[in-house]
Amino acid sequence: xAEPVNLExxxxxxQDTTFLNEWKQVSDALGIPARDLFSMNxxxxxxxxxxxxxxxxxxxxxxxxxxxxxxxVAKLISVLESEDLxxxxxxxxxxxxxxxxxxxxxxxxxxxxxxxxxxASEGMQQRNLVVLERLDQGTLSEVFKVxxxxxxxxxxxxxxxxGQFLLLTKTSGAADAFEFFSKFMRxxxxxxxxxxxxxxxxxREAWFEGTLQQTLTEWLRRPESMPPPTPVLKDAPKRQIxxxxxxxxxxxxxxxxxxxxxxxxx
Numbered sequence: 001x002a003e004p005v006n007l008e009x010x011x012x013x014x015q016d017t018t019f020l021n022e023w024k025q026v027s028d029a030l031g032i033p034a035r036d037l038f039s040m041n042x043x044x045x046x047x048x049x050x051x052x053x054x055x056x057x058x059x060x061x062x063x064x065x066x067x068x069x070x071x072x073v074a075k076l077i078s079v080l081e082s083e084d085l086x087x088x089x090x091x092x093x094x095x096x097x098x099x100x101x102x103x104x105x106x107x108x109x110x111x112x113x114x115x116x117x118x119x120a121s122e123g124m125q126q127r128n129l130v131v132l133e134r135l136d137q138g139t140l141s142e143v144f145k146v147x148x149x150x151x152x153x154x155x156x157x158x159x160x161x162x163g164q165f166l167l168l169t170k171t172s173g174a175a176d177a178f179e180f181f182s183k184f185m186r187x188x189x190x191x192x193x194x195x196x197x198x199x200x201x202x203x204r205e206a207w208f209e210g211t212l213q214q215t216l217t218e219w220l221r222r223p224e225s226m227p228p229p230t231p232v233l234k235d236a237p238k239r240q241i242x243x244x245x246x247x248x249x250x251x252x253x254x255x256x257x258x259x260x261x262x263x264x265x266x
Contacts, residue, residue, distance in 0.1 A: 003072060003073045003074070003096060004063065004068035004069075004071055004072055004073070005059045005062070005063055005071050005072065005073055005076055006059075007056065007059075008095075008099070009059065009073065009076075009092060009095070010052060010055045010056055010059065010133075011133065012091050012092055012095045013055050013088055013091070013092070014051060014052065014055065014132045014133055014145075015091055016085070016087050016088040016091055017147070017152065018085060018087060018088065019080070019085050019087070019088040020051055020132075020147075022083065022085060023051075023054055023055065023058065024037060024041065025083055026058070026079065026080065026083060026085070027058050029079050029082065029083055030058065030062045030076075030079060031062070031065065031066075032058065032061050032062060032065075036061060040053075040054055040057055040058075047122035047125045048122070050130075050131045050132070050133070051130060051131070051132050051133075052131075052132065052133045052134075059071070059076075073092055073096055076092065077089045077092050077093060080092070123209040123210070123251075123253075124144070124146055124157060124253070126209075127207070128148060128149045128150055129146040129147070129148055129149070129155070129157070130146060130147045130148075130149060131144050131145075131146050132144075132145045132146060132147055132154070133145050135156065139164060140160055140161060140164050140165055141158050141159055141160040141161065141164075142158075142159050143156055143157065143158050143159075144156070144157045144159065145258060154258045155204065155255050155256060155257065155258050156201075156255075156256045156257070156258045156259070157253050157254070157255055157256075158253070158254040158256065159251050159252075159253050160184075160187075160251060160252045160253075160254070161248070161250075161251055162184070162210075162212065162216075162247050162248075162250040162251060162252065163243045163244075163247040163248035163249075163250070165184055166243050166247060184252065187254070188203070188206045188252075188254060191203035191254070191256075201256050201257055201259060202256060202257040203254070203255075203256055204255040204256060204257065205254075205255045206252060206253060206254045206255065207252070207253055208250065208251070208252050208253075209250070209251050209253060210249045210250035210251050211245075211246040211247075211249045211250050212246050212247065212250040213250065216250065
């Protein structure tokens with residue numbers, strides 16, 4: 001039985017830069033209506049969609065219009081080859097071979113993008129970064145794979161939630177502000193001092209984004225002897241953790257080199 005396209009193939013196609021630049025050409029070749037193509041392109045340009053969303057939409061639209069018997073991996077490979085996107089076609093061929101040889105439990109399952117991911121995409125777009133996919137998430141942060149439109153290189157962005165950090169470190173209120181920053185900035189300061197090494201993830205830059213972006217950025221420029229700005233964090237009794245909407249909607253982003261493996265694979 002022919003293999004139908006599914007969400008597992010999105011991550012494969014995201015690896016090919018040429019395909020990402022020519023996705024509209026591929027959509028047209030798959031017979032997707034121009035009005036739908038225009039709508040998705042508008043969402044992408046406005047930051048309301050990521051490249052993951054685009055490819056997912058393209059494959060699901062194609063499959064929905066033609067059914068699994070037509071929307072197969074073999075047919076998609078044929079279309080890619082006809083559009084001279086041979087690298088993307090070869091990536092799909094290799095993936096299909098590996099998938100056929102593996103058990104269902106070992107097949108990679110891509111992480112779907114969420115509404116919150118789209119908000120992250122909008123913030124990074126302002127820094128000329130295109131979000132390709134969300135690689136992982138934890139209690140405090142999420143890690144995204146992005147591509148810079150300037151150097152066309154791919155990077156990893158760790159996006160740490162200020163609100164979640166406050167809850168887990170039990171710091172709240174302006175009185176705890178220095179304690180908060182000493183803990184919150186520790187990762188960046190340590191990474192910035194590390195030497196370049198093949199086994200160390202290289203730090204590139206960091207920034208704040210969200211509601212308190214300007215306030216926190218200005219605070220970093222102040223001498224250590226100056227008191228914290230008011231309000232940065234909501235005043236609250238010690239140990240009574242109160243996280244405001246502004247804190248929930250503020251993040252620190254750390255831009256790092258993208259590694260081709262992780263600790264679980266190392």
